[in-house]
Every structure is written in C-alpha cells, then in structure tokens.
Amino acid sequence: MTFEWPLALVGLIVLPVLIALYVWRERRRTDYAARFTTPGLLPNIVDASPHWRRHLPLAVLLIALAAMVVGVARPHAMMSVKREEATAILVIDTSLSMSADDVKPTRLEAARREARAFLDQLPSKYRLAIVGFAGRAYVALPPTDDRDLAVSALRNLHTAEGTSLGDAVALATRIAGRQRASDGTNPPAAIIVISDGAQFTGRTSPAAAALRARQAHIPVYSVLVGTPNGVITVPLSGGLKAAMRVPTSPDRGCPVGALVPEGAVKGTLALAVLLGAVALGPGTSPALATNECRGLQICVKVAGPWVVVPARLSAPRSQVDYQLSCPRGFVAGGLDAELSDRAIDLAFFGLLGSPVGPGTTTTRSVVFRGVYTGSPPRTPTFRPHLGCIPVAGGGTGPVPYRKLQALPPGQPTIRRVRTVRLHAGSTRATAACAAGERLLSGWHAIGFYTAAPPSAAVVQSVRATRSSSGNRVEVRVNAGAAVNGVRAIVQVGAVCGGGS
Structure with missing residues (x-):
C-alpha cells in the first residue's frame, strides 16, 4: 500500500x-x-x-x-486483475480474382458478409484488426474494439492487381506481436486468412510468413473462397475486354492451406471455425452510392442526416450550414453528398495551406454549406458524407517573398456546435462561445436520418426560429407528430472570434 x-x-x-x-x-x-x-x-x-x-x-x-x-x-494499492484479452486479425484478399461472380454476388462480397458474421460472434472484449492485400499488404483497420469502425473498414475494401499473400500474413504477425495486455504481456492472437488462391507478388513467401507466425505462437486459419468456375473480365487496349478464368484450387502455386501451422489451436479464438467453409454461400450487398473514399486505401465512411435547405425565392438566397465530424484520430480525406434536388449548390469550408490535402487543408470536422438555386418552391435536402483517414498530410517549404511584418493564415474563428434530438412538441437548443471569445454569427440546421430524402410533409412539420443574445445562439423548434416515426435532429452552431 x-x-x-x-x-x-x-x-x-x-x-x-x-x-x-x-x-x-x-x-x-x-x-x-x-x-x-x-x-x-x-x-x-x-x-x-x-x-x-x-x-x-x-x-x-x-x-x-x-x-x-x-x-x-x-x-x-495496486492490484493485478487477470483480464481476458485477445486479438483477432482478419487478412482479406482484395486481388482482381476476388471480383469473380462464381460465388454470388462476388467472392469479395461473400468474404465481407462472412467476416461480418464472424464479427457479430466475436466477444466484445476481444479486439479486431483487418489487413487487406492485393499488390501490397496494408492495414485497413488497426486493432480496435469499435465494431462500427470494423464494419466500415470491411465495406471499404476494393479489388486491385496482385496477390501478396505472404506479405499480408507477415504484416498481421507484426501487428499481433505489438499488442500488449493490461499486465504487459502479449495477449493471445489469431490470424484468419480469406483468399481464393496463390501468391503472385510480394517479397515474403507464404511459407516464410507461416514460419514467422509459428515462431510467434500465433495460429493462422485459412479460408478458401470460390469455385473452379470463377471468371473475371479484364479490360484490354482499344476498348476490348477479355474473359479470364480464375479457378480456386489449392494446386495453384502455393496454396493458402499451407499457412495453417501444426499444433493446438488456442481456444480463446476458436470462433474462426465460423469461416471454415470452402466456398462461401450467396448473399447480397448494397451498392456504394457515394465516392468519398475513392482512391483511399484506408478510409472510414461517415454519413450525416438529410439536411433541409431553405427554399426561399427572394434574394439573397438563404443558406444552411451543417458540420460533420470524423471519429477521433481521423481527419477528412474525401467528401461527397447526396442531393434530393440538382438545384442545390453545395460547398464546404477548407483551411489555407500547402499542399492541398488531408490534415493540412482539412481537419476532423467539415462544414457543408447548401444554397437552393431553383425557382419553384420545394423541400430540398442534402446528405453529407465524409471519408475519414487515420493519417495527416501536408508539408512545409520556404516562402521567399514572405515579409517579417506579415502573418501566416490561422484559425481566428472557432465553431461551437451542438446537436439535439427532436421530438413532437417544442425543443430548445443552444450553442455558446467560451469565456474570452465573442460571438460573430450563428447558424442552425434541421436534419433527418432516413434512408431516402424525407417527404415534404415531414420537412414542413418542423419550424425553427433562431435568436442571439450575448455570446449565445438559441434555436426554438416546434415539431409536429410526423417526426415521431423518424430520427430528426437540430444542429445549432456559434461562430466565435478569439482563435489563433
């Protein structure tokens, strides 16, 4: 003691x-x-x-x-309490052959579906990491117990050329070796490989990767996806296309099955048998309608609600702002939106900086601004989307023409934002500047978390008025009974001066 x-x-x-x-x-x-x-x-x-x-x-x-x-x-007094900890690492093949449709809808979609089923059965106290591999191996999701991030990472896997199977298993082994339990020891770990065949690229052979995993006492489970009848379409020069057979067979080069080490399997992660089918069954997966993660290998999608845009016809046109944020530890790397009306002019606020890129001209939060430019009165809405990445970009360089008396751009304004759930009746929401700050302006937005744009009856059942007093912005909302069947929110924001 x-x-x-x-x-x-x-x-x-x-x-x-x-x-x-x-x-x-x-x-x-x-x-x-x-x-x-x-x-x-x-x-x-x-x-x-x-x-x-x-x-x-x-x-x-x-x-x-x-x-x-x-x-x-x-x-x-410090007491050591034994805690059950373990890490499961999903290693998923994203090579072009995984786009074959011999397993409906595709091999990759079937792998995603079964990975999500495994995720649902994995105890919440265990952490999960995801490694994708095609021409190279990459970490799609670091070890985490956040199941929502894991689902987003699975959804953002896309096919590419190459199959670096050995590199992926070696990377998963390194990830498992870096984990530490609460008592400082290495917790149990297991690697589950989902692939459709052999290695064609990469610096580490599957046999060498399997040996490293065995030496680290990490079991590796393998799941063979597909059938001998797989076919993919390959584009050729001149606009031509060719059909190529990609049969799944353990005889193709070095089989995935060679990765399974000998010895006992750790019971703490025996749930991997849920993935033990030779060919995964059929299923469906929703199409990706937005492109906020296009070109980003590691990306977590965040979708906002359907935000109502004022449809007043008088000039100047009214505008609406809505702030959407990435999870902690991520920055905005891509943006997109869905519109219920093409007459919505949508923009976002960025920071000054060079080069233009995530972490330099974007931060964790992005403010979308919508203005309705159409002529007939309607109930226009938009749904913002963010593609969030766990890295920060940017760089520095000499600026020979900068004078000593000049100052670089900063962030003199700070946005204080609050989002409140709406119910039928009256709701009040406020956002206030902190001590030492001064209120410059305010905004509010009404949003609906629905799969499709909300109906005019739902939108028109909500009325909001905004007022400012001192350093505080207040919004009073009166909502009708139509909002009881949907998740409606009001976001109120205060733009405050006093930043750096």
Missing part, C-alpha cells in the same frame, strides 16, 4: 499526545478528589465505578481521528 500524500501521516503524532494528556488528567483528578473526601466513605456514596466505560468516548475519538488522518493521506 502507498499513500498519495504521505506527509499527512505526520498528523498521527497527535494521538499519543492526546493519550498522554488524558492519562495525566485522570491522575490529577484522582489526586484532587482524595484531598476533599474520606476514602472509607466512598463505597457508601457511589454505588459502582464505571471502570473502563468512562474511557470509551476517548477511544472512539482517537480511532476517528486516526481514520481521518489516514484518509487525508489517500492510501491506495
């Missing part, structure tokens, strides 16, 4: 001092009583002596004082 404030224990010195004073007082009281009484007459005057009971109040007081002093010193 240790103490956060050990000097407080000096107060325990008071206890023996109090005991000494009490003993001295008791002796003095006895001597004082003997001067004015006859000892032989005391039995006739006092029925019984309290003996030890008269010392009880002092004992209780001393115990309370001791407990108080020890409590002020704040004692604490």
Whole structure:
C-alpha cells in the first residue's frame, strides 16, 4: 500500500499526545478528589465505578481521528486483475480474382458478409484488426474494439492487381506481436486468412510468413473462397475486354492451406471455425452510392442526416450550414453528398495551406454549406458524407517573398456546435462561445436520418426560429407528430472570434 500524500501521516503524532494528556488528567483528578473526601466513605456514596466505560468516548475519538488522518493521506494499492484479452486479425484478399461472380454476388462480397458474421460472434472484449492485400499488404483497420469502425473498414475494401499473400500474413504477425495486455504481456492472437488462391507478388513467401507466425505462437486459419468456375473480365487496349478464368484450387502455386501451422489451436479464438467453409454461400450487398473514399486505401465512411435547405425565392438566397465530424484520430480525406434536388449548390469550408490535402487543408470536422438555386418552391435536402483517414498530410517549404511584418493564415474563428434530438412538441437548443471569445454569427440546421430524402410533409412539420443574445445562439423548434416515426435532429452552431 502507498499513500498519495504521505506527509499527512505526520498528523498521527497527535494521538499519543492526546493519550498522554488524558492519562495525566485522570491522575490529577484522582489526586484532587482524595484531598476533599474520606476514602472509607466512598463505597457508601457511589454505588459502582464505571471502570473502563468512562474511557470509551476517548477511544472512539482517537480511532476517528486516526481514520481521518489516514484518509487525508489517500492510501491506495495496486492490484493485478487477470483480464481476458485477445486479438483477432482478419487478412482479406482484395486481388482482381476476388471480383469473380462464381460465388454470388462476388467472392469479395461473400468474404465481407462472412467476416461480418464472424464479427457479430466475436466477444466484445476481444479486439479486431483487418489487413487487406492485393499488390501490397496494408492495414485497413488497426486493432480496435469499435465494431462500427470494423464494419466500415470491411465495406471499404476494393479489388486491385496482385496477390501478396505472404506479405499480408507477415504484416498481421507484426501487428499481433505489438499488442500488449493490461499486465504487459502479449495477449493471445489469431490470424484468419480469406483468399481464393496463390501468391503472385510480394517479397515474403507464404511459407516464410507461416514460419514467422509459428515462431510467434500465433495460429493462422485459412479460408478458401470460390469455385473452379470463377471468371473475371479484364479490360484490354482499344476498348476490348477479355474473359479470364480464375479457378480456386489449392494446386495453384502455393496454396493458402499451407499457412495453417501444426499444433493446438488456442481456444480463446476458436470462433474462426465460423469461416471454415470452402466456398462461401450467396448473399447480397448494397451498392456504394457515394465516392468519398475513392482512391483511399484506408478510409472510414461517415454519413450525416438529410439536411433541409431553405427554399426561399427572394434574394439573397438563404443558406444552411451543417458540420460533420470524423471519429477521433481521423481527419477528412474525401467528401461527397447526396442531393434530393440538382438545384442545390453545395460547398464546404477548407483551411489555407500547402499542399492541398488531408490534415493540412482539412481537419476532423467539415462544414457543408447548401444554397437552393431553383425557382419553384420545394423541400430540398442534402446528405453529407465524409471519408475519414487515420493519417495527416501536408508539408512545409520556404516562402521567399514572405515579409517579417506579415502573418501566416490561422484559425481566428472557432465553431461551437451542438446537436439535439427532436421530438413532437417544442425543443430548445443552444450553442455558446467560451469565456474570452465573442460571438460573430450563428447558424442552425434541421436534419433527418432516413434512408431516402424525407417527404415534404415531414420537412414542413418542423419550424425553427433562431435568436442571439450575448455570446449565445438559441434555436426554438416546434415539431409536429410526423417526426415521431423518424430520427430528426437540430444542429445549432456559434461562430466565435478569439482563435489563433
């Protein structure tokens, strides 16, 4: 046991001092009583002596004082508690052959579906990482217990040329080796490989990767996806296309099955048998309608609600702002949106910087601004999308023409944003500037989390008024009964001065 404030224990010195004073007082009281009484007459005057009971109040007081002093010193003890921890690493083939449709709808979609089924069965206390590989191996998702991020990472896997199977298993082995449990030891780990065949590119052979995993005591499970009848379409020069057979067979080069090490399988991750089918069954997957993650190998998609755009016809046209944010540790790497009306002019705010790229001209949050440019009165809406990446770009370089008295662009404004769920009736939402800041302007937006653009009846059932007072922006919303069947929100924002 240790103490956060050990000097407080000096107060325990008071206890023996109090005991000494009490003993001295008791002796003095006895001597004082003997001067004015006859000892032989005391039995006739006092029925019984309290003996030890008269010392009880002092004992209780001393115990309370001791407990108080020890409590002020704040004692604490470090105890090691055994915790079940493990890491599962999904290694998924994204080579061009995974686009074959011999397993409906495609081999890759079937692999995604079964990976999600495995994810649903994986205990929440276990972490999951995802490694994709085609011409090179890459980390699609670092180890995390956030299942929503895992689903997004699976959805963002796309096919490319090459099959670097050995590199992917070697990368997964390194990821597993870097994990640490709460007691500092390496937690159990397992690698699940989903592929349709052999290696054609890469620096590490599957046999060498399997040996490294065995030496690290990490079991590797393999799942063969597809049938011998797989066919893909390959574009040729001149606009021609060719059909190429990509049969799944363990005889193609180095089979995936060679990765399975000998020895016992760790029971903590035996759920991998859920993926043990030779050919994964049929299924469907929704089409990707937006392109915020196009060209990004590691990307997490974030979708906002359908934001209502004011449709006033008078000039100047009214506008609406909505702020959408990436998860913590990510920055915006791509943007897109869905519109219910082509007459919506949509833009976003970016920062000044060079080069133009994630982490330099974008941050974790992006403000979308919509203006309706059409003529007939409607209920236009848009849904913003962000593609979030876990890296920051940008660079620096000399600026020979910058003068000493000039200042580089900064962020003099700060946006304070609050989002509130709407229900039928009246709702009030406020956003305020912090101490030392001053309110410059405010905005609000009404949004609906629906699969399709909300109907005019739902949009028109919500009325909002905004007001400003001091450093605070307030929005009062009156919503009709139509919002009870949908998830409706109001976002209120305050643009504050006082940044750097």
